[in-house]
Amino acid sequence: MSIWTELSPIELSLSYVDAGGVPTRSLRAGSGEPVVFLHGTSGHLEAFTRNLPAHAAHYECHAIDMLGHGYTGKPDYPFEIPRYVEHLLAYFDATGIERAHIVGESLGGWVGARAAIDHPDRVASLQLLCAGGTVANPEVMNRIRTSTRQAVESDDVELTRKRLRLLMADPADATEELVEVRHAIYHAPEFAANLDNLLCLQNMETRQRNILRPGDLARISQPTLIVWGRQNPFGEVPEAAAMHEAIPGSQLELFEQCGHWPQHEKADLYNALSLSFLAKSSAAGFAGRS
Template identity: 75%
Template sequence: MSIWTEISPTPFRVEYVDAAGVPTRTLRAGDPNAESVLFLHGTSGHLEAFARNITAHAAYDLHAIDMLGHGYTGKPDRPYEIADYLGHLLDYMDAVGVGSAHIVGESLGGWVGARAAVDHPERVRSLQLLCSGGTVANPEVMDRIRTSTKQAVASDDIDLTRRRLRLLMADDASATEELVEVRHAIYHAPEFVAGVDNLLSLQDMERRQRNLLRPEHLSRITQPTLVVWGRQNPFGEVPEAVALHRGIPGSRLELFEECGHWPQHEQAERYNALSLEFIGAAAG
């Protein structure tokens, strides 16, 4: 099934929003009068990471965006740190009139969402951390992210993009050929090629260290928080998820078997049911 046929049971539109001067690609769907849910992808990702989640969440006002420097969103020429991603997120929310949202963040998106919950608690109704980054600095993992991404961007060989996407998944079949083609097109857009080092800047140890979510940050998250983790996550093992869960008061941890770094995609049916239950409870 195509990405777009998965979404098409729900009316949607893809448009560009001016977020304080940064053209931001966004997929909008659902009920504009309902509470907002905002989906944030991971490093070198794009909004199609949530294609299998849009229709299930259509009772809400849905926003899936390409984050700063990612996908087809604008790419200011500077290394991006968490404050840059967070500033862009808030600028987007302001531009579309979203005062607060249920934030669903995968990997880098979880890192940014957690920082939003700490620094701007009034903007975050609930928080989902899907294989979230930001609590550790593992040189091996950082090198794997940086090397696999730069190899795929530097070469037109689509198999390198395929390998980069499969790296995220417990089952290679989850990295569909359509997703590979979408990512390959993004990776080889001239603006993306020129800016790839900016979006990989958090794989630099010194920069990553000063952006990490420390225990004192996690302890300040008071919003309802759901941590979802794949047991085959290549970028973070289960003890990392447990520490994240224990560090956030009152949070809930769900471990997915036979799942890698994209639980919302790899096990969409299970994830969607879990997410809807969680958001519904958080929304009261």
């Protein structure tokens, strides 16, 4: 099944939004309370195509290419977490979102958590899907940095395929269509020119400056769902358990036979879990859109 076949049941728009001067690729569908989907390092909004139809039946969904990623603009400065949060809030403002549920995978979870901590009035609930940002593991950081750089700096599509398969417990989930999408993004001249800025969080000094510590996580007051794959190559289960312990009232769900993309690898299981969580999290006084 192709990306567009998966999306065919819903009416959607794919456009560019000026978010604080950064042209931002945005896929929007549905109506209701806003839910914003944020992908991981070197990723793009297609990470959520298996989730948007189910969610758009109940919510106004926004899947975006984050700052410096995908086809979104790539200003020339290192992309540290405050920059991502600034861009996210600029997107909120540009699209009239006062407050949203955030679904963040990997880097997207790191950004979503920081937004929830620093701007609690803008975040209604938080989903952390194999979220990064709570540890600085040199081996994992090197794996991300090396595999991404190799795939970007070589025209060999097999390196892009290997980079995507690294995320999945079952290599078949790294579909050839996803490989083609990512290979095209990786080999756009502006992406390659921007690579050092995009990978800056894999530098130890930069990462330590941005890391989420237990005291930060303890400040998250929004309903929080943590979803983790037991075969996650970028973080083992104790990392998820530590997040769960630090975030008051959080919910932890572990997926079997699942790697770093639980929303994609176990879409049916994740969609049901997410929709149940969102229904419980929708506060009576939700601010919604301006």
